[in-house]
Amino acid sequence: MVNRREMLSAMVLGGGMAAGLPLDAAARAQPGNGGLAYALDSPIDNVEIYARLTGRPNQQQTYTYARGSVFGIDPARHEVVAEYGRHLFDLESCQIKVSRLSAEGVLTERSRAWMLYRDIATGDYLSTFRNPYTNQNVEVPQFKGRVSGNTVAPQGMQYKASISMESTAFGKPYRLKWAFLGDLAVARREAFTRWQDPRSKVFRTEMTLDTWSFPIAELRSRSTSYIPNVPSWVSETQWMEFLGMDGHPGHMLWRTDSRLFDSAEALPQEFVAASRRLLGNDILADVGWDDGR
Numbered sequence: 001m002v003n004r005r006e007m008l009s010a011m012v013l014g015g016g017m018a019a020g021l022p023l024d025a026a027a028r029a030q031p032g033n034g035g036l037a038y039a040l041d042s043p044i045d046n047v048e049i050y051a052r053l054t055g056r057p058n059q060q061q062t063y064t065y066a067r068g069s070v071f072g073i074d075p076a077r078h079e080v081v082a083e084y085g086r087h088l089f090d091l092e093s094c095q096i097k098v099s100r101l102s103a104e105g106v107l108t109e110r111s112r113a114w115m116l117y118r119d120i121a122t123g124d125y126l127s128t129f130r131n132p133y134t135n136q137n138v139e140v141p142q143f144k145g146r147v148s149g150n151t152v153a154p155q156g157m158q159y160k161a162s163i164s165m166e167s168t169a170f171g172k173p174y175r176l177k178w179a180f181l182g183d184l185a186v187a188r189r190e191a192f193t194r195w196q197d198p199r200s201k202v203f204r205t206e207m208t209l210d211t212w213s214f215p216i217a218e219l220r221s222r223s224t225s226y227i228p229n230v231p232s233w234v235s236e237t238q239w240m241e242f243l244g245m246d247g248h249p250g251h252m253l254w255r256t257d258s259r260l261f262d263s264a265e266a267l268p269q270e271f272v273a274a275s276r277r278l279l280g281n282d283i284l285a286d287v288g289w290d291d292g293r
Contacts, residue, residue: 037222043154043173044105049219050152050176052227053187053212055109055260057101061286062226064095065267066233068256070117074133076249086132090118091256092271093143096287101224107152110287114279115143116271125274131243138242144279147287167193185216200241209234231258 038045051057054064070088077083097111117126117140126140151158156171169191176187189210196203214229235254239245261267264284275283 036216036219038219040178041175043175046175047105047107047152047154048101048222048224049187049227050174050189051099051101051107052218052223052225053214053229053231055097055099056226056262057099057107057224059098059100060262061096061098063261063264063267064097064231064258065261065271066093066095066256066258067091068233068254069120071253071255072133072239072250073253074248074250087120088132088252089126089129090120090123091254092116092118092268093256094267094271094275096284098287098289105154109150109152110147110289111150112147112287113143113145114275114283116274116278125278127278131245133248134244136244138244141242142278144283165193165195167191169193180216183216185214185219187212187214197241202241202246204238206238207236226260231260232256233258 038049040046055062067090069090072086072088074084074086093113093115095111095113097109099107099109101107117129118124119126127142128137129140130137152174154174156174157167157169169189176189179186179188191208193206193208194203195206211232212227212229213232214227218227233254233256237252237254239248239250239252264272272284
């Protein structure tokens, strides 16, 4: 799940009329999508597709760069629509990852992610932020995760982290949800997650939605190569701790779009420079199989 604590989980919806149909009915509802090389109700096939959508499972290192926005939703302020929802700040993130897919269909990943926040008016990278709900200036902590491990098996997903975490994505046969929109395939994954903040010891919750959109033609032959696609991530969370909003009504909504690159040189140089300045010159260090815990 890419990572806002030791991860930046990721997940989103794909729509269309076929989204609510059973797999066989959804397939029949769209012309020209026959002859798929994958059984979309098979957990082992879904793991292989997921591996191809999110990285290069030949152990080649990749860099997934994302940009997006973060909103506050406060239903207690419904009298003024502009106060009901607020665009708080923007974000940029990157996940460096290596992955490999075994003959038994088990995907093993090692990754490290970081995130920066940006002012919506000036584009400046934030170190402080004036919370419009409280009118207080708060310090913005920069997120820099450690190397962590993730295993996606046909029997279910496992996440290795140093924090207590439970999720509806764990411990059940791995299947994406599918929709077909003309010649476009949409794979989606959703999860409800709870974890304990290691500093405050408060339990926090999150709903995440991932979406990957790509040509159906990519499913007509088996491969372990990367499937070029447009990934999106939506997350609904409680207020971030640094905002000082615990106990305040409402929640936060996150939305990002991302792209996978094979080289750090493809990352925006402004983002790289800010990452080094705020998080250290080693931010682009390679991720190895023996790194982390």
